[in-house]
Amino acid sequence: MKDLLVSRRSIAGFGVAAAAVALTACGNTAAEGSAPAAGSASAESSDGSVQLQVFAANSLEKAMPEVEALYTEQTGVTFADTQYKGSGDLVEQMRGGAPVDILITASAGTMDDAEEAGLVDADTREDMFVNDLVIVRAEGSDIEISSLKDVASVDGNIAIGEPGAVPAGKYANQALASVGLYTEDEGEGGEYDASIADKVVQADKVGTAAQYVSTGDCVIGFVYTSDVYRYDGIEVAYTCPAESHKAIVYPGAVATSSENADAAADFLAFCMDNEDALAIWAEYGFELA
Numbered sequence: 001m002k003d004l005l006v007s008r009r010s011i012a013g014f015g016v017a018a019a020a021v022a023l024t025a026c027g028n029t030a031a032e033g034s035a036p037a038a039g040s041a042s043a044e045s046s047d048g049s050v051q052l053q054v055f056a057a058n059s060l061e062k063a064m065p066e067v068e069a070l071y072t073e074q075t076g077v078t079f080a081d082t083q084y085k086g087s088g089d090l091v092e093q094m095r096g097g098a099p100v101d102i103l104i105t106a107s108a109g110t111m112d113d114a115e116e117a118g119l120v121d122a123d124t125r126e127d128m129f130v131n132d133l134v135i136v137r138a139e140g141s142d143i144e145i146s147s148l149k150d151v152a153s154v155d156g157n158i159a160i161g162e163p164g165a166v167p168a169g170k171y172a173n174q175a176l177a178s179v180g181l182y183t184e185d186e187g188e189g190g191e192y193d194a195s196i197a198d199k200v201v202q203a204d205k206v207g208t209a210a211q212y213v214s215t216g217d218c219v220i221g222f223v224y225t226s227d228v229y230r231y232d233g234i235e236v237a238y239t240c241p242a243e244s245h246k247a248i249v250y251p252g253a254v255a256t257s258s259e260n261a262d263a264a265a266d267f268l269a270f271c272m273d274n275e276d277a278l279a280i281w282a283e284y285g286f287e288l289a
Contacts, residue, residue, distance in 0.1 A: 049076045049077060049078060050076075050077045050078070050260050050263045051077070051078045051079065051080055052077060052078075052079050052080065052101045052102060052260065052263060052264055052267060053079070053080040053081075053082075053083075053099055053100050053101045053102070054068070054079060054080075054082045054083070054100075054101065054102045054104070055082075055083045055085075055090040055093070055094065055098075055100050055102065055103045055104070055255075056082060056083065056084055056090075056102075056103075056104045057084070057086075057087050057090070057104055057105050057106035057167070057250060058084045058085055058086060058106075058166075058205040058206050058207050059106055059131070059168070059206050059207070059223075059224050059226050059227055059230070060084065060104060060250075061084040061207060061230065062229065062230045062284055063226075063280055063281055063283070063284040063286065064082060064084075065082070066280045067270075067271060067277045067280050067281070068082065070274075070276055070277060070280070071267060071270055071277075077263060077267065084205075084207075085165075085205060086161065086162070086165035086166040086167075086204060086205050086206075087105035087106050087107055087110035087111075087165070087166070087167050088110055088113075088164055088165035088166070088167075089165045089204075090103060090105065090110075091103075091105070091110055091113050091114045091117075091119065092165075094114060094117075094119045094255065094257075095117060095119065099257060100119075100255040100257055100258070101254065101255055101257075101258040101259075101260060101261075101263075101264040102252065102253070102254060102255065102258070102264045102267065102268060103119070103120055103252070103253055103255055104128065104250055104251070104252040105167070105250065105251060106131075106167040106168065106206070106224075106248070106250055107167035107170065107171075107246075107248070107249070108127075108246075108247075108249055108251055109167070109170075110167060111125065111251040111253065114253070115253070118256060119255060119256060119257075120253035120254065120255055120256060121253060121254045121255070121256055121261070122253070124253050124254040124261075124264075124265055124268070125251055125252070125253040126251065126252060126253070126268065126272070127249045127250070127251050127289035128249075128250045128251065128252045128268070128271060128272055128288070128289055129249070129250040129281065129286040129287060129288060129289055130247070130248060130249055130250070130286075130287050130288075130289050131224040131225055131226055131248045131250070131285070131286065131287075132224065132225040132239055132240070132242075132248065133168065133171045133172065133175060133222060133223075133224065133239075133240040133244075133245055133248060134222075134223060134224065134225050134228070134236045134237075134238065134239050134240065135151070135220050135221070135222055135236070135237045135238040135239075135240065136210065136213050136220065136221050136223055136227070136228065136234040136235060136236055136237060137213065137219065137220050137234070137235060137237040138213055138214065138216060138219070138233060138234060138235075139232075139233050139234060139235050140235075141219070141235075141237075143219055143220060143237060144237070145220065145237040145238035146238070147179070147238075148175055148176065148178065148179040148181070148238075148240065148241075148244060149179045149181075150238075151176065151181060151196060151220070152181060152193065152195040152196055153195075154196075154199070154219060154220055155219070156199065156218065156219030156220070157199050157200075157201045157212075157217065157218040157219060158196060158199045158200050158201065158218060158219070158220055158221065158222075159201050159203055159208075159209035159210075159212040159213055159217075159218040159220070159221030159222070159223075160172045160173070160200055160201070160202060160203065160209060160221070160222050161202070161203050161204075161205065161206050161208075161209050161222070162202040162203065162204060163187055163188040164188060165204065166203065166204070166205060166206055166209075167206075167248075168206040168209065168222060168223060168224060169187075169202070169203070169206075169209075169222070170186075170187035170188055171187065171222070171240075171245040171246065171248060172187070172222035172240075172245075173187035173188065173190065174186065174187035174244065174245035174246060175222070175240045175241075175244040175245045176192070176193075176196075177190065178241075178243075178244040178245070179244075180193065181193040181195070181196055187245070187246075201217070201218055203221075206223050206224060206227060207227065207230065207231070209221040209222065209223050210223045210227045210230065210231045210234055211231065213233075213234050214231055214232065214233035214234050215233075220237060221234075222240075224248065224285075225239075225285045226284050226285035226286055228285065229283070229284045229285045230284070249289050250286075250289070252268050252271070253268075254268070272288060
């Protein structure tokens with residue numbers, strides 16, 4: 001496990017060294033699942049400074065608050081209650097009229113949905129980060145996974161994100177389909193093989209899948225490498241081959257509802273260009289796309 005973490009940090013560290021050194025800055029977030037503040041997509045704080053509303057994929061829950069705090073320190077721009085949920089759920093909230101300045105999803109497909117619905121400005125869209133799909137087990141578990149086919153012989157429940165809302169779940173199903181354990185190559189709308197159908201426990205967020213494993217409710221789960229940095233009590237049992245699923249990419253874009261679009265675009269640029277911000281992403285296992 002240590003070797004995997006050192007490797008990830010070394011790779012991401014290379015991106016940090018190559019990044020621009022100009023500091024710009026970041027702010028606060030609220031607890032996961034809290035409702036965004038009512039009103040316009042961008043509001044002003046009590047001192048008149050810009051306040052941004054960010055909708056971010058659940059797997060960014062630990063790293064993003066630190067980057068936001070850095071941005072606030074450097075620029076004075078603050079943040080409303082940042083929402084961390086399954087990417088599909090975030091897009092649905094936007095469809096319902098939720099005020100948003102910035103959307104960052106964990107799959108190109110969910111950002112495509114937002115773009116097609118006119119919820120984000122396509123000209124501001126950019127792939128920000130990449131990640132790996134891993135199978136985790138409880139720390140110290142004797143479960144061995146040497147290939148995706150081994151999932152069929154696992155004795156116990158398997159945590160997988162609900163594919164309609166959680167990109168990690170769709171990637172997991174794509175990986176299982178590559179070895180005949182799921183019937184739909186796209187990772188949604190299919191059925192699990194009889195050998196695992198009764199074992200799959202669906203999670204509303206990738207973080208929930210990680211927690212199911214850490215609490216012992218499931219013996220293995222499909223999550224991102226970055227989730228191993230977010231949750232205690234889990235470790236990587238197996239890294240899914242990149243060719244077994246679609247590329248895991250995190251696109252970001254400015255919402256068309258934003259009243260401070262320039263400020264929102266500046267923050268997205270900061271996330272990918274600032275040396276200190278890059279160090280935070282690297283600490284949590286994210287690499288620049």
